[in-house]
Amino acid sequence: MAQLFSKGQCHGIQPFIVQLRDEESHMPMKGIVIGEIGNKLGMNGVNNGYLGFEKVRIPRKNMLMKNAKLLADGTFVKPPSQALTYGTMMFVRVIIVRDTALHLAKVATIAVRYSCVRRQSHINPDQPEVQVIDHLTQQYKLFPSIARSIVFKLTSDNLWEMYNQVTSELDHGNLERLPELHAIACCLKAVTTADAAKSVETLRMACGGHGYMTCANFYNTYGFVTATCTYEGENTVLLLQTARYLIKVWNQALKGQPLGPTVQYLNSFIQSRNNRHAWIDTVPGIVKALQTVAAGKLRLANEHVEQRKKAGYTHEEAVNLTSLELAQTAEAHCRAFLVQSGHEMIEKLCQRVSPALAKVMRTVGELYAYNEALDSIGNLVRFTTISESDINRLQSKLESALLAIRPNAVSIVDGFAIPDMLLGSPLGAYDGNVYERLYEEAQKSPLNKEPVNKSFQLYLKPFMRSSL
Amino acid sequence: MAQLFSKGQCHGIQPFIVQLRDEESHMPMKGIVIGEIGNKLGMNGVNNGYLGFEKVRIPRKNMLMKNAKLLADGTFVKPPSQALTYGTMMFVRVIIVRDTALHLAKVATIAVRYSCVRRQSHINPDQPEVQVIDHLTQQYKLFPSIARSIVFKLTSDNLWEMYNQVTSELDHGNLERLPELHAIACCLKAVTTADAAKSVETLRMACGGHGYMTCANFYNTYGFVTATCTYEGENTVLLLQTARYLIKVWNQALKGQPLGPTVQYLNSFIQSRNNRHAWIDTVPGIVKALQTVAAGKLRLANEHVEQRKKAGYTHEEAVNLTSLELAQTAEAHCRAFLVQSGHEMIEKLCQRVSPALAKVMRTVGELYAYNEALDSIGNLVRFTTISESDINRLQSKLESALLAIRPNAVSIVDGFAIPDMLLGSPLGAYDGNVYERLYEEAQKSPLNKEPVNKSFQLYLKPFMRSSL
Numbered sequence: 001m002a003q004l005f006s007k008g009q010c011h012g013i014q015p016f017i018v019q020l021r022d023e024e025s026h027m028p029m030k031g032i033v034i035g036e037i038g039n040k041l042g043m044n045g046v047n048n049g050y051l052g053f054e055k056v057r058i059p060r061k062n063m064l065m066k067n068a069k070l071l072a073d074g075t076f077v078k079p080p081s082q083a084l085t086y087g088t089m090m091f092v093r094v095i096i097v098r099d100t101a102l103h104l105a106k107v108a109t110i111a112v113r114y115s116c117v118r119r120q121s122h123i124n125p126d127q128p129e130v131q132v133i134d135h136l137t138q139q140y141k142l143f144p145s146i147a148r149s150i151v152f153k154l155t156s157d158n159l160w161e162m163y164n165q166v167t168s169e170l171d172h173g174n175l176e177r178l179p180e181l182h183a184i185a186c187c188l189k190a191v192t193t194a195d196a197a198k199s200v201e202t203l204r205m206a207c208g209g210h211g212y213m214t215c216a217n218f219y220n221t222y223g224f225v226t227a228t229c230t231y232e233g234e235n236t237v238l239l240l241q242t243a244r245y246l247i248k249v250w251n252q253a254l255k256g257q258p259l260g261p262t263v264q265y266l267n268s269f270i271q272s273r274n275n276r277h278a279w280i281d282t283v284p285g286i287v288k289a290l291q292t293v294a295a296g297k298l299r300l301a302n303e304h305v306e307q308r309k310k311a312g313y314t315h316e317e318a319v320n321l322t323s324l325e326l327a328q329t330a331e332a333h334c335r336a337f338l339v340q341s342g343h344e345m346i347e348k349l350c351q352r353v354s355p356a357l358a359k360v361m362r363t364v365g366e367l368y369a370y371n372e373a374l375d376s377i378g379n380l381v382r383f384t385t386i387s388e389s390d391i392n393r394l395q396s397k398l399e400s401a402l403l404a405i406r407p408n409a410v411s412i413v414d415g416f417a418i419p420d421m422l423l424g425s426p427l428g429a430y431d432g433n434v435y436e437r438l439y440e441e442a443q444k445s446p447l448n449k450e451p452v453n454k455s456f457q458l459y460l461k462p463f464m465r466s467s468l
Numbered sequence: 469m470a471q472l473f474s475k476g477q478c479h480g481i482q483p484f485i486v487q488l489r490d491e492e493s494h495m496p497m498k499g500i501v502i503g504e505i506g507n508k509l510g511m512n513g514v515n516n517g518y519l520g521f522e523k524v525r526i527p528r529k530n531m532l533m534k535n536a537k538l539l540a541d542g543t544f545v546k547p548p549s550q551a552l553t554y555g556t557m558m559f560v561r562v563i564i565v566r567d568t569a570l571h572l573a574k575v576a577t578i579a580v581r582y583s584c585v586r587r588q589s590h591i592n593p594d595q596p597e598v599q600v601i602d603h604l605t606q607q608y609k610l611f612p613s614i615a616r617s618i619v620f621k622l623t624s625d626n627l628w629e630m631y632n633q634v635t636s637e638l639d640h641g642n643l644e645r646l647p648e649l650h651a652i653a654c655c656l657k658a659v660t661t662a663d664a665a666k667s668v669e670t671l672r673m674a675c676g677g678h679g680y681m682t683c684a685n686f687y688n689t690y691g692f693v694t695a696t697c698t699y700e701g702e703n704t705v706l707l708l709q710t711a712r713y714l715i716k717v718w719n720q721a722l723k724g725q726p727l728g729p730t731v732q733y734l735n736s737f738i739q740s741r742n743n744r745h746a747w748i749d750t751v752p753g754i755v756k757a758l759q760t761v762a763a764g765k766l767r768l769a770n771e772h773v774e775q776r777k778k779a780g781y782t783h784e785e786a787v788n789l790t791s792l793e794l795a796q797t798a799e800a801h802c803r804a805f806l807v808q809s810g811h812e813m814i815e816k817l818c819q820r821v822s823p824a825l826a827k828v829m830r831t832v833g834e835l836y837a838y839n840e841a842l843d844s845i846g847n848l849v850r851f852t853t854i855s856e857s858d859i860n861r862l863q864s865k866l867e868s869a870l871l872a873i874r875p876n877a878v879s880i881v882d883g884f885a886i887p888d889m890l891l892g893s894p895l896g897a898y899d900g901n902v903y904e905r906l907y908e909e910a911q912k913s914p915l916n917k918e919p920v921n922k923s924f925q926l927y928l929k930p931f932m933r934s935s936l
Contacts, residue, residue: 023932026924036915037906039682050910121705123788136791137704201665201694208698214507226669230676236605237589300860320591323604324867378846382859388850392768399792438505442518447504456494464491 004063006074015064020051031056042223081175086182087167089232093189094159096228100196101152103225107218108145109413110428111203114210115142116410117434132206133409139402141206145199146405146412147368150361151342152192154349158341159188180260183245187334190235190242193228200225210427210434215441217425236327243326244319246333247305250298262337269295279386281394283343283369289384290336293376296383297332301325332379339369360408367401370394472531474542483532488519499524510691549643554650555635557700561657562627564696568664569620571693575686576613577881578896579671582678583610584878585902600674601877607870609674613667614873614880615836618829619810620660622817626809627656648728651713655802658703658710661696668693678895678902683909685893704795711794712787714801715773718766730805737763747854749862751811751837757852758804761844764851765800769793800847807837828876835869838862 004014033052067079115133166181204211204218253266277292308318346365350358426437472482501520535547583601634649672679672686721734745760776786814833818826894905
């Protein structure tokens with residue numbers, strides 16, 4: 001990707017294909033400065049490099065001209081829509097959401113299995129130390145991540161369908177739903193990767209000191225997951241992309257224009273004259289409540305942008321000064337979508353599984369929704385009629401969902417069917433032989449190859465004998 | 469530490485000193501199985517080991533008997549107070565809070581300096597790309613961590629004074645304030661380490677892909693900081709320790725007994741008949757509001773424990789079933805203390821510095837308080853009279869505090885006076901030569917030692933020539 005200048009004008013970044021090394025010798029081509037950037041927090045198998053060009057000429061035909069074009073006379077031909085370049089980026093973001101779900105399933109499997117083997121602390125003092133999974137605080141660290149993993153996976157399926165539909169419309173020249181898909185893909189990538197990164201660390205810490213060991217395989221997974229918060233669109237930048245779309249459609253909705261499916265709730269919000277939403281603590285009720293939160297926050301953010309413009313700031317300055325609220329609005333929009341999509345996809349699944357499995361799946365969806373609602377409690381109080389006793393009831397529903405998942409937790413992660421080789425963790429193997437496997441892993445340490453390290457004779461013993 | 473059994477009775481864990489290796493040969497003593505546990509996420513300079521005893525006899529005199537004692541005839545003598553064993557643990561926790569502040573100061577320095585050098589995205593489209601520190605979202609990632617670092621450091625000084633006072637009272641046989649100190653040290657260790665670990669990652673991600681590089685030194689610091697969430701009392705366990713104390717003093721307060729300084733607000737809460745606290749958006753007002761939140765959550769948690777006991781659960785089972793609320797209560801108690809302590813220590817400092825510096829320090833304290841208040845907005849709405857317009861005003865005060873810190877941010881981190889050698893990051897050096905230093909660091913990669921890696925001739929070239 002490079003800035004394209006033609007006839008003295010800049011046409012923004014465009015994609016080019018450039019030969020960097022000689023086919024015979026593999027030496028860098030003339031004018032190319034190339035190298036590896038060094039170690040990273042993770043993903044060291046990927047050899048990220050630095051690249052410099054010094055007086056390098058790239059023939060016009062090396063520009064990838066599917067969308068934008070450069071004619072032989074230097075005339076620049078714009079793509080039919082600026083949004084077309086977003087196609088591949090959207091595809092990659094859909095994939096990231098799916099991969100994030102899979103990483104999360106992996107670490108949830110490890111942490112849940114470990115928590116059934118590990119015993120620590122008594123609940124009743126006259127009884128033995130319990131499996132740590134019996135502590136409610138431990139369940140709260142484990143089970144929401146199971147739910148997240150499932151909801152993210154189902155939402156990525158949902159998004160994948162949307163993506164295919166929109167790209168097939170695209171092939172027929174219909175660009176209408178592209179901005180909407182771009183907006184939802186941006187915030188989903190941002191929110192799921194941020195939540196997943198946090199979850200990996202919560203799950204690791206739920207395994208205490210053992211989770212801290214490299215062989216436990218949390219850290220390696222964290223390296224992958226946290227990287228996704230930065231690459232393919234940094235998360236804050238993506239949230240602000242979504243917010244820009246939301247501001248645009250908010251103003252369309254104010255004019256009474258109908259909106260696409262992911263933002264239709266803004267039409268309803270405006271029709272209801274911004275009234276506080278009547279709280280109902282079912283999952284569909286929570287979806288509506290979270291949509292009201294997103295709409296309410298969007299109304300405020302839009303007002304604050306307008307106020308700042310009236311105070312003399314340019315539109316862009318006003319947006320920057322309101323960017324905290326804008327990013328939060330995009331996040332609220334995304335969380336409402338996730339709860340809704342999780343709920344709808346689970347209900348669809350439930351139609352073709354046994355009633356027993358459907359019951360478990362629904363509890364998982366409920367846990368996800370209750371947890372999201374309690375995490376947004378400040379916003380719910382601001383924008384819905386939720387009362388103090390509603391909040392206490394919601395807390396108790398969350399606790400009941402945790403206790404209901406407890407007997408099924410191991411079966412659920414077994415259902416992810418991730419083989420030991422992929423889990424790659426002594427803490428999470430199917431046989432549950434945590435301590436035997438940890439001991440085996442420790443034997444691989446070079447320091448354990450001999451009973452006394454040579455440093456004793458070389459340094460420690462003379463030092464102990466010295467008169468220091 | 470090992471379980472002490474005497475005359476068939478278990479007396480819990482007691483400290484012993486045991487010889488593990490032979491002084492001459494350094495070979496493990498008979499019956500000792502010892503080794504290194506292998507690589508960890510961080511702190512690999514510490515050789516954590518595993519240890520097994522097989523028929524090892526430990527002489528009675530090897531027990532460390534400052535507090536509990538074992539007489540020659542096997543009689544166990546209890547320590548004057550169970551809490552005495554907590555002494556060293558408390559000392560270590562005070563030190564952890566201080567170290568956490570220093571780690572945070574280090575990474576805040578790196579991220580702030582980098583954010584002044586790095587330019588990305590336009591604010592006004594007709595002007596050049598701005599220093600990333602000019603994006604409000606970036607300020608929100610950077611400046612609260614500066615404030616946290618300062619407030620944590622001042623609070624650790626505060627805690628250090630309390631610790632010295634209580635231990636000197638201890639030497640005179642006065643154990644009265646020990647449980648209170650234990651309770652505040654537990655939750656401070658838990659909350660500051662958890663917040664700091666999150667902050668390190670926020671600051672790293674604020675440096676984008678460059679933050680992801682090992683040489684940026686965020687990851688190494690994260691390894692230290694996140695470890696403190698687990699060692700010296702796992703954070704959730706510590707919060708529940710604090711909650712146990714709070715439940716105890718809550719019931720004392722209900723009986724009208726006066727409480728120690730860190731929990732005196734519970735007396736006021738009960739005297740005010742649990743009324744909603746009148747919201748005032750000054751820092752002392754926020755302290756009072758957060759104390760009301762802690763008291764209100766404590767009242768609820770205590771009620772829920774009692775309800776569960778009435779429903780037939782044992783006290784311990786009821787506590788486990790209420791543990792999510794109990795942990796949140798301890799956290800709320802701690803956050804109120806942090807804002808209060810930060811405020812009081814800053815005001816004390818302001819009396820002996822220039823008015824200009826005092827103004828900056830106060831803005832830092834305000835930013836910390838506004839940020840904590842907005843993070844607790846759900847609780848504030850539940851337990852205080854804060855209104856929708858108060859919330860919007862608070863948000864705008866937070867934004868103003870960020871903008872006020874912007875011109876002073878570099879000077880503040882320069883004021884931490886951490887030498888480049890300790891920062892150990894090309895992103896954060898005092899001279900700001902980020903790109904030159906990154907390039908230098910990259911040259912250290914073994915892959916850059918030769919222009920063409922031998923793998924080309926060995927594998928890649930034959931592969932490219934093959935008919936595959």
